[in-house]
Amino acid sequence: xxxxxxxxxxxxxxxxxxxxxxxxxxxxxxxxxxxxxxxxxxxxxxxxxxxxxxxxxxxxxxxxxxxxxxxxxxxxxxxxxxxxxxxxxxxxxxxxxxxxxxxxxxxxxxxxxxxxxxxxxxxxxxxxxxxxxxxxxxxxxxxxxxxxxxxxxxxxxxxxxxxxxxxxxxxxxxxxxxxxxxxxxxxxxxxxxxxxxxxxxxxxxxxxxxxxxxxxxxxxxxxxxxxxxxxxxxxxxxxxxxxxxxxxxxxxxxxxxxxxxxxxxxx
Amino acid sequence: xxxxxxxxxxxxxxxxxxxxxxxxxxxxxxxxxxxxxxxxxxxxxxxxxxxxxxxxxxxxxxxxxxxxxxxxxxxxxxxxxxxxxxxxxxxxxxxxxxxxxxxxxxxxxxxxxxxxxxxxxxxxxxxxxxxxxxxxxxxxxxxxxxxxxxxxxxxxxxxxxxxxxxxxxxxxxxxxxxxxxxxxxxxxxxxxxxxxxxxxxxxxxxxxxxxxxxxxxxxxxxxxxxxxxxxxxxxxxxxxxxxxxxxxxxxxxxxxxxxxxxxxxxxxxxxxxxxxxxxxxxxxxxxxxxxxxxxx
Numbered sequence: 001x002x003x004x005x006x007x008x009x010x011x012x013x014x015x016x017x018x019x020x021x022x023x024x025x026x027x028x029x030x031x032x033x034x035x036x037x038x039x040x041x042x043x044x045x046x047x048x049x050x051x052x053x054x055x056x057x058x059x060x061x062x063x064x065x066x067x068x069x070x071x072x073x074x075x076x077x078x079x080x081x082x083x084x085x086x087x088x089x090x091x092x093x094x095x096x097x098x099x100x101x102x103x104x105x106x107x108x109x110x111x112x113x114x115x116x117x118x119x120x121x122x123x124x125x126x127x128x129x130x131x132x133x134x135x136x137x138x139x140x141x142x143x144x145x146x147x148x149x150x151x152x153x154x155x156x157x158x159x160x161x162x163x164x165x166x167x168x169x170x171x172x173x174x175x176x177x178x179x180x181x182x183x184x185x186x187x188x189x190x191x192x193x194x195x196x197x198x199x200x201x202x203x204x205x206x207x208x209x210x211x212x213x214x215x216x217x218x219x220x221x222x223x224x225x226x227x228x229x230x231x232x233x234x235x236x237x238x239x240x241x242x243x244x245x246x247x248x249x250x251x252x253x254x255x256x257x258x259x260x261x262x263x264x265x266x267x
Numbered sequence: 268x269x270x271x272x273x274x275x276x277x278x279x280x281x282x283x284x285x286x287x288x289x290x291x292x293x294x295x296x297x298x299x300x301x302x303x304x305x306x307x308x309x310x311x312x313x314x315x316x317x318x319x320x321x322x323x324x325x326x327x328x329x330x331x332x333x334x335x336x337x338x339x340x341x342x343x344x345x346x347x348x349x350x351x352x353x354x355x356x357x358x359x360x361x362x363x364x365x366x367x368x369x370x371x372x373x374x375x376x377x378x379x380x381x382x383x384x385x386x387x388x389x390x391x392x393x394x395x396x397x398x399x400x401x402x403x404x405x406x407x408x409x410x411x412x413x414x415x416x417x418x419x420x421x422x423x424x425x426x427x428x429x430x431x432x433x434x435x436x437x438x439x440x441x442x443x444x445x446x447x448x449x450x451x452x453x454x455x456x457x458x459x460x461x462x463x464x465x466x467x468x469x470x471x472x473x474x475x476x477x478x479x480x481x482x483x484x485x486x487x488x489x490x491x492x493x494x495x496x497x498x499x500x501x502x503x504x505x506x507x508x509x510x511x512x513x514x515x516x517x518x519x520x521x522x523x524x525x526x527x528x529x530x531x532x533x534x535x536x537x538x539x540x541x542x543x544x545x546x547x548x549x550x551x552x553x554x555x556x557x558x559x560x561x562x563x
Contacts (some may be wrong), residue, residue: 117292
């Protein structure tokens with residue numbers, strides 16, 4: 001009886017939380033004249049909105065830009081963080097503790113504070129309207145470094161010693177032993193960085209002025225100010241941004257949830 | 268020696284990016300905040316040293332202080348509501364229920380989505396007079412104006428959207444901590460005649476104190492970094508007239524900073540960002556003090 005109430009509460013609440021996205025999905029399949037109707041299921045479902053945003057408004061290109069930026073950023077950020085984490089977890093060297101706390105303290109600084117100087121640097125480098133501008137400034141992922149270092153500390157030293165006796169170089173040890181053993185955390189850091197860059201709207205907005213370099217959210221911002229009344233198209237473009245990351249989440253949620261909670265609680 | 272060299276080689280890529288794009292900007296922002304753009308064709312070349320002028324101007328900038336108050340208002344609404352919702356969800360999901368993981372994932376999902384895009388979707392739902400939320404509210408007899416275009420309701424409407432988007436994160440944090448509370452403490456409470464409420468009040472809440480504090484701190488930092496939700500949903504509007512001055516009823520500090528940046532008032536924007544840093548640190552410190560006093 002009491003449990004029944006909890007189920008009802010949870011189901012209603014879950015519905016409320018997901019409702020905006022369900023409505024977005026249904027609207028993206030409605031012809032524009034139908035976009036404002038209160039009927040959830042489209043009377044005349046159509047793929048026309050998706051065809052139009054891709055054919056007439058280059059969202060296909062924006063989608064590929066988003067994909068390139070998020071994938072390359074996730075790859076390099078995870079690589080750099082793993083390399084650094086290995087020595088923080090398993091090596092002793094002068095300056096180690098100072099550097100680590102310096103890295104961690106940067107997490108206290110609000111992101112907006114970095115925006116203007118980072119823009120200035122990117123501008124001076126002549127990187128405006130390049131993938132580099134969108135990716136490189138965020139490749140030092142301190143949060144990922146922290147997660148990876150914590151994890152690598154728990155790997156047994158004996159494995160590293162054994163490999164060293166067998167004549168393996170440091171880089172081979174990193175590549176053949178540390179990386180495979182850290183796979184779950186590496187997956188976490190990769191996914192979180194991918195998600196961060198997929199959603200890094202403000203930064204992508206300020207470093208792109210050429211339509212060719214827009215990512216999906218930037219394209220959506222521009223589209224919105226030009227076509228306020230094309231609701232179905234706006235929702236189709238939103239779907240293009242939300243559905244891929246939601247699908248990735250559904251298949252890899254363990255990594256997302258564990259990574260985000262572990263980092264938050266320990267950090 | 269060779270070992271040190273190898274270690275630094277491993278560190279190099281990360282360290283290099285960190286120094287150029289995270290460490291240097293902290294100092295460079297300060298440098299910029301002492302300058303003013305003179306040549307709009309060459310914004311970073313055509314700068315002139317103005318000393319503390321930007322900071323002095325900021326002290327007397329009514330629009331800045333207004334945005335500061337709006338940000339506090341945003342924090343004061345969204346933090347308690349967010350904590351209440353996510354804590355309640357966590358306590359419910361901590362019961363042995365079927366489909367717990369499915370509920371948890373579904374509620375967590377919106378947290379990982381882009382704030383800006385989610386804001387666009389909510390703007391569509393809230394739009395007046397045809398948005399689905401507006402029309403549903405009207406159908407059940409609630410006469411409302413445009414939720415996002417009326418000064419009184421615009422900010423609370425953004426709060427509702429963002430709390431629903433982000434509550435999954437708080438919920439998961441609370442759930443993880445709830446599972447660490449030893450059963451014996453609840454049993455002891457039961458022996459003393461405590462019911463569900465007493466267990467929450469005398470066992471759960473005191474033990475989760477550090478987490479509540481953490482949520483308040485990240486909430487404040489979040490409020491002072493808030494940008495995309497307002498950019499997407501209100502653009503800072505609608506305007507309100509107080510005395511003989513016009514203010515924007517949802518222009519939070521992050522948005523005001525962006526507006527200055529947009530107009531290439533880079534020095535001034537940098538001085539706002541530095542002020543934000545100190546405000547953040549001060550609030551985090553105050554939050555930690557007040558939590559210590561209330562509970563111990």
